Amino acid sequence: MNAPMIRLANPERIAMEALADVLTPPPPIDYEKWAVDNVVFTTTDSPSFPGPYDPDLFPFFTEILKALSPDDPCGTVTFRKSAQLGGTVLANIFTLGSLTMDAGDMLYVHPTEENGRRWSRMKLKRLMDSTALVRRLFPASAKDASDSTMRKERRDGLATLQIAGANSAAGLSQMTVARQVQDDLAKWSNNDAGDPESQADSRSWAVEFAKVFKISTPMVMPGCRITKNFEEGSQEYYEVPCPHCDTYQVLEWDNLKANIEAGHLEDAHFDCVSCGCAIEDHHRRAMVRRGKWVARRPEMKARHRSFFLWSAYSALQSLARIAYKWLKAKGEAGAEQTFLNDVVGEAFVTTGEAPAWEDLRRRGDELGHARGTIPAGGLVVTCGIDVQGNRIEWQANAWTRNRGACVIDYGVIPHEIGDPEATEALDRLTTRTFRNCAGRQIGFDRIAIDGNYRTDDVLAWAKRKPASLVMVVRGVGKDGKPTLAFVKKEYTKAGKVRKHGGRFFNVGTSGIKLRLYHNLSKDDPVSPGYIAFPKFLGDDYYRMLTAERRKPIKRRSGFIEYEWVTVEERNEALDTFVYSFAAFYRYAGDQQSDEFWDRMEAERETPMAGAQLDFEDLPLGPSPVPASPAATEAPAANPAEARPGKSKMTDALAALAALNG
Numbered sequence: 066m067n068a069p070m071i072r073l074a075n076p077e078r079i080a081m082e083a084l085a086d087v088l089t090p091p092p093p094i095d096y097e098k099w100a101v102d103n104v105v106f107t108t109t110d111s112p113s114f115p116g117p118y119d120p121d122l123f124p125f126f127t128e129i130l131k132a133l134s135p136d137d138p139c140g141t142v143t144f145r146k147s148a149q150l151g152g153t154v155l156a157n158i159f160t161l162g163s164l165t166m167d168a169g170d171m172l173y174v175h176p177t178e179e180n181g182r183r184w185s186r187m188k189l190k191r192l193m194d195s196t197a198l199v200r201r202l203f204p205a206s207a208k209d210a211s212d213s214t215m216r217k218e219r220r221d222g223l224a225t226l227q228i229a230g231a232n233s234a235a236g237l238s239q240m241t242v243a244r245q246v247q248d249d250l251a252k253w254s255n256n257d258a259g260d261p262e263s264q265a266d267s268r269s270w271a272v273e274f275a276k277v278f279k280i281s282t283p284m285v286m287p288g289c290r291i292t293k294n295f296e297e298g299s300q301e302y303y304e305v306p307c308p309h310c311d312t313y314q315v316l317e318w319d320n321l322k323a324n325i326e327a328g329h330l331e332d333a334h335f336d337c338v339s340c341g342c343a344i345e346d347h348h349r350r351a352m353v354r355r356g357k358w359v360a361r362r363p364e365m366k367a368r369h370r371s372f373f374l375w376s377a378y379s380a381l382q383s384l385a386r387i388a389y390k391w392l393k394a395k396g397e398a399g400a401e402q403t404f405l406n407d408v409v410g411e412a413f414v415t416t417g418e419a420p421a422w423e424d425l426r427r428r429g430d431e432l433g434h435a436r437g438t439i440p441a442g443g444l445v446v447t448c449g450i451d452v453q454g455n456r457i458e459w460q461a462n463a464w465t466r467n468r469g470a471c472v473i474d475y476g477v478i479p480h481e482i483g484d485p486e487a488t489e490a491l492d493r494l495t496t497r498t499f500r501n502c503a504g505r506q507i508g509f510d511r512i513a514i515d516g517n518y519r520t521d522d523v524l525a526w527a528k529r530k531p532a533s534l535v536m537v538v539r540g541v542g543k544d545g546k547p548t549l550a551f552v553k554k555e556y557t558k559a560g561k562v563r564k565h566g567g568r569f570f571n572v573g574t575s576g577i578k579l580r581l582y583h584n585l586s587k588d589d590p591v592s593p594g595y596i597a598f599p600k601f602l603g604d605d606y607y608r609m610l611t612a613e614r615r616k617p618i619k620r621r622s623g624f625i626e627y628e629w630v631t632v633e634e635r636n637e638a639l640d641t642f643v644y645s646f647a648a649f650y651r652y653a654g655d656q657q658s659d660e661f662w663d664r665m666e667a668e669r670e671t672p673m674a675g676a677q678l679d680f681e682d683l684p685l686g687p688s689p690v691p692a693s694p695a696a697t698e699a700p701a702a703n704p705a706e707a708r709p710g711k712s713k714m715t716d717a718l719a720a721l722a723a724l725n726g
Contacts, residue, residue, distance in 0.1 A: 091167070096130040099162040103196050110191065113381055118158075121354065122380050125303050126155055128358045132370045133159050133276055135167075140269075143294040143371035144280045148407035150379050152280050156246045157192055159278055160226065163244050165198055168223035172245035174237065174265050176252040176545070178215075178230030184248075185214045185228055193217075234258035237265050243272045250281040251291045251412075252545040255626055262290060283412035284545050285402070285579065287617065288627035292412045298371025300361035303378060305352040312339035313357070316377045318409045325388040333388035335377075346384045353378055375410035382408075396593030397468035398583030399576065417615025417629070419582045422607035428588065429472075429598030429607075436474055436599035439463045439501035443471040444665040445653055446499065446507050449644030450491075450514040451637045452482050452523060459494060460641035461509070463501075464649045466662040469584065469595040473499050475606055475638060483522035491526060495534065503672040513538045513648035515640065516569060520555070524563065532568045538647050539571055540640070542629055546573035549650050572647045578613065578629060581642060585611070609638035 097120055104118040114122055132142045146152050156173075163171055175181040193199045202219050217226040229236035231253040245268060247253075253261050269275035281291035304313040320335045324343075335344040344352070356378075360366055376382040390408055394400035402413035434440035443463025450459045457480065461473040478494075480487035498506035512530075516523045516537035527535045539552070552569040554562055563569075584594035612633035618626050653661065 093136065094134050094162070094166050096133060096158050096162045097127055099166060100130075100158045103161075103165075103198050104158065104192070105195055107191070107195060110188075118154075123151055123154075124354050125356060125358075125374055125378060126151065128301075129155060129372055130158065132372075133278060135274060135276075137370070138367050139370045140275055141277045141279065141294075141298065141369040143291065143298050143369065144278070145283055145291045145295040145371070145373045145410060146280070147374070147376040147379070147410040148282045149381065150374060150376065150410075151381075152282075153188065153248075156248060156278065156280055157189070159244070160189075160246060161192065161196065161199055164217075164219065164224045164226055165202055169243045170225045170227065170240065172227050172229060172240065172242040172265070172268055174229050174231055174245065174247050174261075176230065176249050176254070177232045178236065180249070181228040181230050182214050189217075231261035231265070232256050234261070234264060237261060237268065240268055241271050242268050242275070244276045245269055245278070247277065247279045248281070250279050250294070251284040251289050252281070253290060254543040254545065260626075282406050283410065284406060285575075285627075286412035286414045288544060289412040294369075295371040295373060297365075298369040299363060299365040301358045301370065301372045302361070303353075303356050303372075303374055304359050305349075305356040305378075307337040307339060307342070307344060308348040308352060309337060309342040309344075310340040312337060313359075314338045316344075316375075318375065318377075318411070321377060321384065321387065322391065325391060327392055330385040330388045330392075333384040349377070349384075350380065353380075373410065376408050397580075398594055399580035400468060402576070402579070413579075415579050415583065415615070417579065417582065417627075419611035419613075420586050422604075422611045425585060425598065425611070426602070426604060426607045429602055430600055432590075433598045433600040434471070436601060437499060438599070439473055439499050439507060440471050440597055441502040441670070442466065442469075443473070443501065444662065444669055445510050445649055446473070447645045447648035447652065448494070448509050448512040449641035449646070449648060450494075450512065451640045451644065452515045452518050453637070454518070455479075455481055457482060457487060457491065458637040458641055460638065460645055461497075461499065462642065462645045462649070463499075463507075464653070465595075466657075466666070467591075467593045467595070469593065469597070470646075471597040472599060472602070472642075474599070475602060475641070482519045482526070488526055495530060501669060503670045505669060505673060507669060509534065511536065511648035511652040513570075513572075513644040513651070515539070515644060520563065524569075527568060535568065536648065536651055537569045538644055539569070540574040540643065541571045542574050544575050544627060546571070546575065548573050548576060548655070549647055570647065570651070572643065574643050575615075575629060577643045577646050578639070579615070581639075581646075582611075605635075606638050608633050609635050610642065612636035612639055 100118040101120065106115050106118070108115045120127060129142065129144060131137060132139060144152060144155065160171060160173060163169070173181070173184075175184060193203060194205070202221075203217055204220055215228040217228075219225070227240060227242070231237070231247075234256045245265060247262065247265055250262065255261065256264075258264060266277065269277055279291065279294050283289045283292050286292055302315045304315055306313050314337070316335055320338075321333060324336060325333045334346070336342070337344055358372065360370075365371075376387055377384070387408055390404055394404040405411045405413050439446065440463070442465040444466065445464040446461065447464070448459055448461050450457060457478040458476070459478070460475045463471040463473055465471065476494075478487055478490040480490065495509065495512060498508045501507050512535045514523055514527060514535065514537055516527075517539045520537075523537055527537050541550075550571045550573070551567075552571055555569050556562060580594075581596075584596050587595045589595065590597065613629045613631050613636055615627055616630045618628050618630075
């Protein structure tokens with residue numbers, strides 16, 4: 066029988082093998098390679114370019130993904146961009162690539178917890194389900210505690226993704242993470258504990274080689290977080306070569322804007338800064354492939370790399386589409402802000418200052434229409450109502466095709482909400498009509514009443530009216546809030562749910578005030594956004610309309626936040642204008658089609674048969690019935706009547722006589 070063989074381990078060898086495992090560097094983390102190997106877009110995710118991730122379509126993302134890898138020494142990466150440019154794709158690649166290639170916890174912060182839940186359900190889950198590697202590492206069971214809407218944990222427990230909202234200080238506490246994404250940063254507002262950006266940044270301070278990815282479309286300056294971060298970083302712009310002379314240059318919005326002509330959108334182009342030749346749409350694809358990032362502050366690249374990119378570089382946009390969007394937005398503050406933010410990737414710069422109230426009063430008294438009437442072009446009529454302690458103030462406005470407005474009238478009900486006299490006066494107000502330029506009596510299309518004070522009494526009155534006519538609103542003053550947001554549940558101070566019949570809305574007052582103050586400075590009646598006033602509104606109205614300023618407020622944490630501050634004793638005219646605009650927004654939407662305005666004009670500015678028009682209404686009345694051909698061809702009885710220099714006043718009087726019979 067053979068003797069048993071005994072194997073003895075070599076302790077020195079074991080020690081050396083263990084040491085080799087420890088000293089062997091981990092495989093390089095290459096986010097772009099990971100995306101190519103793992104990410105496949107569905108037609109839902111990318112209708113224009115479904116299929117595997119293709120770096121050739123997004124060559125400008127290569128350097129940003131390299132900056133996010135551990136091989137780049139910078140700790141912060143900022144990406145200021147246009148909307149719909151693929152920024153979320155970058156953030157998703159960084160997130161899932163980190164969780165699968167490298168162990169460790171990660172934080173993904175949205176403006177609100179609701180934004181986070183929506184992103185998790187609609188975008189993150191779809192990408193995780195479609196990526197085989199991620200499916201193997203992460204459970205997908207609703208019963209598994211490691212897989213919830215706001216928290217994703219790997220099966221082996223080596224990595225966790227925590228999703229949070231900047232509006233919740235609790236969601237940004239009690240964790241330390243090596244990597245994080247701060248998404249839609251420009252829309253973040255201070256929470257109960259102060260500045261959420263500082264709170265999120267602090268979650269990674271204890272990690273020596275942490276990576277913080279800040280990404281957003283800009284909003285309003287001063288005060289835009291993503292613009293501030295971009296300016297603090299390396300300020301890298303994507304330069305592309307001219308197809309004619311090969312000079313590298315940045316595609317600037319001002320360059321394109323100078324070469325946009327209405328009626329010839331397909332001819333929109335850039336001019337080369339060197340040779341002056343036209344850089345056209347069909348040149349862009351080849352130029353972008355050869356592009357390179359160039360830093361304006363290269364000394365910051367070791368600590369904070371910041372990148373800027375806008376729609377002109379994207380394969381998802383054409384120059385003609387950009388030109389069309391600009392011509393549609395041009396001249397109106399709100400539309401221009403949206404265009405600059407979403408298409409150009411630039412912050413909308415404003416001082417938050419209104420013109421002098423004396424100038425507005427003078428303009429109204431000298432050029433205004435009759436008070437209580439709707440001037441030409443006012444097609445949609447709304448009312449804003451502000452509830453005060455001992456009175457109720459209201460403002461009637463008409464809204465025009467060129468995104469402007471007309472003030473029709475302003476009034477005060479000297480009773481407290483809930484009193485029988487106030488109820489009776491409000492009831493009369495809702496049925497009031499105003500004469501327009503066609504002689505028609507037009508009532509309110511929508512009414513918005515302030516529900517922030519005496520909410521139960523306001524709702525009690527509002528619910529007696531059709532929800533299609535009366536809505537209840539509450540102003541939300543922070544930057545970045547949507548113009549109108551439906552309130553799902555409204556609570557009393559005791560915590561009970563108020564029933565509001567689906568008519569309660571939050572109003573983003575800051576954006577509306579910025580738009581209003583920008584438009585108030587326009588003194589040309591044909592300018593888009595022009596605001597017309599009636600005669601003799603009085604000093605108090607104009608003082609109240611211009612009563613607020615957007616000013617920086619320094620918090621205890623040292624963070625500066627911009628707020629609207631009242632500099633006059635009262636501001637009810639401003640509030641009622643804002644509420645009236647909210648009513649118009651609810652009635653007509655953000656983007657009104659030409660068909661909408663054509664229909665409103667046909668319904669409301671076609672004079673009624675036999676209507677007695679005033680002389681000032683004549684230019685918008687119907688043309689006089691043309692004479693018969695025989696009469697037209699007959700020689701004039703008085704040679705003076707046939708002269709080209711015939712008085713326009715004579716023409717107008719004759720036409721008015723014909724209209725009024």
